[in-house]
Amino acid sequence: MGKPRLQIDLHEAMNAVSDVVQNRPRPIRAIDQIYMKSADMVLQSELVAHWADGKKLAFIGDGDAISVCVAYLKNEKIIDYGPSQITVFDFDERQVMAIKSFAERKNIRHLKAELYNARDAFPLTNRFDRFYTNPPWGQSNKGESVHVFMERGIEACGYGGQGMIVIADDEELEWPKRVLHSTQKRAYELGYFVNRMQPLMHSYHLDDDALLRSCNLFIEALPGNKSQGDSRPIENERLTNFYGRDQNLKIRYIKSTRPLTMEGAHEDEWKPDYYEDIR
């Protein structure tokens, strides 16, 4: 049982999330980086902070930077609950650098980030109590992308603890229902059960964002659940259509080619058009 949830200062919370959004690299659509909208990030971060209060929390990928919001809200004393330790595992070096840089600037000691691709064996098994993932949504591979990220989270928790999985949710479309079904089936095979689900929670920065939503799927290990073996690299056949139709997982890391310039636009994005009558 976590601490009681008090009313938070929404103004303070939104400004804190705004700081985090300002710190994020721009999304790469080709690898399914589509950012959650800011109001949803505020609510989601508070929810995650309460759910993982006092726990060691692993983020298996985190383009949205919910990890940073969760850590920052507590660090700024906007909420008085949250994880004791947060570690983000992401294959985008820009994200990893942005998280480390933010944690250093804001003196957030319990927030860490590691460069890691979910295809590879998980480096820190059985070190966490909770995991959070908002993976590629597995539309074109029957949810396999979601399963891979969920499995890494389960390994991070040593086949125990709990996980929160953010995946597509839609009342009209068929594929999100199939992915939800296959994900719950895979969780069951690994000794977990669904202990809660929050439908149609989040919207995203997409041109067609008016319709697409995601849900929070909470899973929990059965008491005494046993490990199903060491962490291993993912087999190649599970990487097909990983990011969508014909979009296989081929990139190990997104490497950063520019220094972080979070304070403003990059110089090649703009040019001045001067008044002619002012020197």
Added chain:
Amino acid sequence: MSDIIQPGSGVLYMKIGTHANEDLADIIARKRKEIDDIGFAMWGYGGGTCYPTSMVQPFARSFADRGQPIHLVMHKMNSRHYAEQIRAARYSVDGANWEKIPDAINVLGSRFALMIQDLREHEDEIDLNSTRVAVGPNEGRLGSRYIQGRADKACLIVTDPERTNEESKKIKINLVAELVDPYAVFLSES
């Protein structure tokens, strides 16, 4: 029902207006000349709904594999899209390997381009209630619902009319072209 818009066919629907401070008639004339000169033209576009590698290319390839064409069907409208008149210098099929754009082709102020041929004026109509989104996160959604959001373009499969209580959403089509391999590319100014 036309020979282009019929159940089972694939279309890339797009609303079009002034682009890059250039009148639509001027754009059409310029693109036709490009097709006459080197056999194809690049039709610039932007936004996230028809991303080249994850949306347009797999959509078009799935039809090409069955020997079916994909048509770009365009609805003229008054909306204005002003972008800088900067000519793209290079294009990329995969976003990683870049090639010079032929001198005969001028594609201006766009992030992406469709590769087209046989561009022509063509009076037709499409009932968006008789289409489904063909690819991407909204795959399977009724075309009218999708376009009703904020989307101004979409990869659609034409279906038999849906039995709904909603009135049909017929949209005039004024201009068509055929997509050619590699269907959609990324553009770069440098």
